[in-house]
Amino acid sequence: MAGHKIPVSTLVVIHTPDLQVLLLERADHPGFWQSVTGSQDEGEELRDTAIREVAEETGFDARRYPLEAWNLHNVYEIYPVWRHRYAPGITHNTEHVFGLELPEPLAPRLAAREHLAAMWLPWAEAAERVFSWSNRKAILMLPDRNRT
Numbered sequence: 001m002a003g004h005k006i007p008v009s010t011l012v013v014i015h016t017p018d019l020q021v022l023l024l025e026r027a028d029h030p031g032f033w034q035s036v037t038g039s040q041d042e043g044e045e046l047r048d049t050a051i052r053e054v055a056e057e058t059g060f061d062a063r064r065y066p067l068e069a070w071n072l073h074n075v076y077e078i079y080p081v082w083r084h085r086y087a088p089g090i091t092h093n094t095e096h097v098f099g100l101e102l103p104e105p106l107a108p109r110l111a112a113r114e115h116l117a118a119m120w121l122p123w124a125e126a127a128e129r130v131f132s133w134s135n136r137k138a139i140l141m142l143p144d145r146n147r148t
Contacts, residue, residue, distance in 0.1 A: 059109030
């Protein structure tokens with residue numbers, strides 16, 4: 001499977017205590033907004049995948065902030081346009097959800113090959129903006145997850 005992505009990924013919803021959510025616009029599909037997401041590398045722990053993807057896509061060091069595994073995973077069909085990245089016959093991905101709480105909306109350092117723009121939105125607006133149902137589902141869980 002060398003050269004192919006593993007069909008296991010992390011989704012990291014980056015948010016503030018008052019539930020502002022960071023969204024990133026995909027470079028390969030302008031207009032598609034999402035949270036940080038990325039595939040697991042061979043032999044990598046899911047938490048390490050989340051930390052690596054946050055660093056690659058935003059420049060943030062997720063080890064400096066509360067990073068919580070939500071013990072939630074979604075299985076979804078990989079969009080046909082992206083299936084060439086996986087081994088032949090792979091059609092579904094298992095996505096593991098994490099939340100990363102930053103103290104305030106910080107400016108990310110975007111990876112130009114991956115993202116065109118970033119914006120912080122209130123959670124309900126962010127949920128409406130993302131293109132992925134699993135990303136929307138995770139963002140909509142934020143208010144209940146952050147009740148004290």
